[in-house]
Amino acid sequence: MITPVIMAGGSGSRLWPLSRQLRPKQFLRLIGEGSMLQETLKRIEPLGHRSPLLICNEEHRFLAAEQVRQLGLADARILLEPEGRNTAPAIALAALQVEENDPEALLLVLAADHLILDVPQFHKSIASARELAEQGQLVTFGIVPTHAETGYGYIQRGEKRGDCGFKVECFVEKPDRITAEDYLATGDYYWNSGMFLFSAKRYLEELERFEPAIVRACRAALAGASNDLDFTRLDAEAFKTCPTDSIDFAVMERTDCASVVPLDAGWSDIGSWSTLWEVSERDALGNACHGDVVCHDSHNLLVHSDSRLVTTVGVEDLVVVETKDAVLVAHKDRVQEVKQIVARLKAEGRSEQTSHREVYRPWGVYDSIGSGDRYQVKCITVKPGAKLSVQMHHHRAEHWVVVSGTAKVTIGETTRLVAENESTYIPVGQVHALENPGKIPLELIEVQSGSYLGEDDIVRFNDLYGRC
Structure with missing residues (x-):
């Protein structure tokens, strides 16, 4: 059977301000009912596969686990990379884990942030690739190009292999416009999708042949791995x-077993705001609107509103993206330059590059709704049955007012229930904990006051989520 391997790393800076370092695009709902990750997992459901294996980094682990839980995939496994080492090692880790139980198992390697509109055609291409993979080929999926794109790498096909595949003649880096037009005219080139199908054993054999140091390091990292809740932590x-x-440089460009299967299924990596506009539903004037948006005499816009009314008058070819703490206005032809804004925010140490005003935690979410020199106000939502860590703060006191639900509050040696419209106070330096013992979400307002209000002023003594 096939084991899906979902690559869920990456920062998604080109879709700022919606995509941030701590909540990148694979965890956002852009097209469809679920996030990009969830849509990827739902897309492969009919394949009758083994439990999926997700590979992500430490800071996204609870986002990944929660989104998998929402789909009811209790058997999914999540492998945490201590730091990114690109795709060749990540896939090697998956292959080594799968090979233990079934060396001939096929790995279907997919990115968590790709869009595929024609799912039945996607399944047909996987079936074609499977025949080649079972014969020992390392198969990549080549996207049938729709235009002369300069933002993707290309794959040149060679002689035919099987009913629907071809030998990979060569991989080509992102071309200039004239070269891309030549590629399109020949019909022998595909966009490089970064999706693969091959047996775990075959991939490891070829990787061992060309880059044995990668295999050695991955074996050692797995040998020293430990299980923590839903996660497997490598030996850092x-x-x-x-x-x-990358898998391309380490293996695919050097092996004589590389094959390509064409994929014409409405694929997109949604690599920019203009790309999202292209794949979104648009009105008669070419406007793609998400959220509370009113457009007047405006054409070919992408307008995304997260938290308030956004209106436009007499404009065209713009991208307007509103979140609770930032607004982007850009011409559709220059949205690739958004990454320069992100780089500047990062250089200035601004939080808008890293996280949203609304921050997700394994126990729920908090929204920083106001702040001043010596105070900060948050709206905190705790999931039923969830508990925050037992903790204390050196520099701030906290007032909690329960808006809905019931809070189980521990302050020092005392534990009591705090109901709706009731409040409690935690002095500076006092050990405390918050829990939702009920069946509905707990919502409360937290007012912090003190000389320092940073998130790093938390001393954890006990934590259900391994954060001590």
Whole structure:
């Protein structure tokens, strides 16, 4: 059977301000009912596969676990990379884990942030690729190009292999406009999708042949791995010795077993706001609107509103994206330059590059709704049955007012229930904990006051989520 391997890393800076370092695009709902990750997992459901294996980094672990839980995939496994080492090591980790139980198992390697509109055609291409993979081929999926795109790498096809595949003649880096037009005219080139199908054993054999140091480091990292809640944590020191390389450079460009299967299924990596506009539903004037938006005499816009009314008058070819703490206005032809804004915010140490005003935690979410020199106000929502860590703060006191639900509050040695419209106070330096013992979400307002209000002023003594 096929084991899906979902690559869920990446920061998604080109879709700022919606995509942030701590909540990148794979965890956002852009097209469809679920997030990009959830849509990827639902897309492969009919394939009759083994439990999916997700690979993500430490800071996204609870986002990934929660979104998997929402789909009811209790058997999904999540592998945490201590730090990114590109795709060749990540896939090697998956192959090593799967190979233990079934060396001939096929790995279907997918990105968590891709869009595929024609799912039945996607399944047909996987069936074609499977025949080649079972014959020992390392199969990649080549996207049938619709235009001369300069933002993607290309794959040139060679002689025919099987009923629907071809030998990979070569991989080509992102071309200039004239070269891309030549590629399109020949019909022998595909966009490089970064999706693969091959057996775990075959991939490891080829990786061992070309980059044995990667295999050695990944074996050592897994040998020292430990299980923590829903996650498998690698031996960090062993993994840090692993070379950084992509699967294309490490294996696919060097092996004589690389095959490509064409994929014409409405694929997009949604790599920019203009790309999202292209794949979104649009009105008669070409406007794609999400949220509370009113447009007057406006054409070919992408307008996304998260938290308030956004209106436009007499404009065209713009991207307007509103979140609770930032607004982007850009011409559709220059949205690739958004990453320069992100780089500037990062250089200035601004929080808008890293996280939203609304921050997700394993126990729920909090929204920083107001702040001043010595105070901060948050709206906190705790999931039923969830509990925050037992903790204390050196520099701030906290007032909690319950808006809905019931809070179980521990302050020092005393534990009591705090109901709707009731409040409690936690002095500076007092050990405390908050829990939702009920069946509905607990919502409360927290007012912090003190000389320092940073999130790093938390001393944890006990935590259900392994954060001590």
